[in-house]
Amino acid sequence: HLQLAESGGGSVQAGGSLRLSCVASGYSDSNYQMGWFRQAPGKEREGVASIDGYSHERYADSVKGRFTVSKDNAKNTLYLQMNSLKPEDTAMYYCASDLRARSLGYLALEPTAGYNYWGQGTLVTVSS
Numbered sequence: 828h829l830q831l832a833e834s835g836g837g838s839v840q841a842g843g844s845l846r847l848s849c850v851a852s853g854y855s856d857s858n859y860q861m862g863w864f865r866q867a868p869g870k871e872r873e874g875v876a877s878i879d880g881y882s883h884e885r886y887a888d889s890v891k892g893r894f895t896v897s898k899d900n901a902k903n904t905l906y907l908q909m910n911s912l913k914p915e916d917t918a919m920y921y922c923a924s925d926l927r928a929r930s931l932g933y934l935a936l937e938p939t940a941g942y943n944y945w946g947q948g949t950l951v952t953v954s955s
Contacts, residue, residue: 828853828854829851829852829853829854829924829926829944830851830852830853830944831849831850831851831922831923831924831944831945831946832849832850832852832946832947833847833848833849833920833921833922833946833947833948833949834847834848834849834850834949835847835848835949836920836949836950836951837950837951837952838952838953838954839912839951839952839953839954840953840954840955841912841913841914841953841954841955842911842912843912843953844908844909844910844911844912845909845912845951846906846907846908846909847863847906847907847909847920847922847949847951848904848905848906849861849863849904849905849906849907849922849946850902850903850904851903851904851905851924852903854926856926857898857900857903858880858900858929859879859880859924859925859926859927859928859929860877860878860879860880860924860925860928860929860930860931860935860941860942861877861878861879861898861905861922861923861924861925862874862875862876862877862878862922862923862924862935862936862942863875863876863877863896863905863907863920863921863922863923864920864921864922864923864938865916865918865919865920865921865951866918866919866921866948867917867918867919870918872921872938873887873936873938874887874935874936874937874938875887875890875894875907875920875936876890876894876895876896876907876936877896877931877935877936878896878897878898878905879928879929879930879931879935880928880929880930881929881930882898883930884896885935885936886936887936889915890909890916893909893910893911893912894907894908894909894910895907895908895910896908905922907920907922909951912951912953913953914953914954914955915953916951916953917951917952917953918950918951919948919949919950919951920948920949920950920951921945921946921947921948922945922946923938923942923944923945923946924942924943924944925940925941925942925943925944926943926944927941927943928941
């Protein structure tokens with residue numbers, strides 16, 4: 828049974844950086860679809876970045892050029908490096924995985940696409 832645990836959230840000023848981590852435990856294979864999602868108060872959950880079992884990355888337009896997703900298979904850890912943060916990046920950030928798919932393709936940033944494991948989230952607050 829896969830478990831995901833996020834960390835690294837916090838409060839930063841606009842223009843600052845944070846790196847989120849998501850440690851996966853309870854499953855040995857790391858070649859499956861994973862993603863980062865966020866949900867701001869009063870808004871729907873949205874995809875931020877993803878990386879599949881072929882190491883192909885996808886990003887939401889709103890974070891392209893500022894966020895970078897990466898994975899360390901040896902540590903079973905997914906990362907999200909967030910630079911040039913903006914107040915509109917404020918949200919709860921979640922990592923998710925779909926153990927049934929090596930890649931979700933163009934659906935990789937859709938939270939309802941098939942991600943069947945979710946972490947509890949880590950809060951990111953960006954002040955202006």
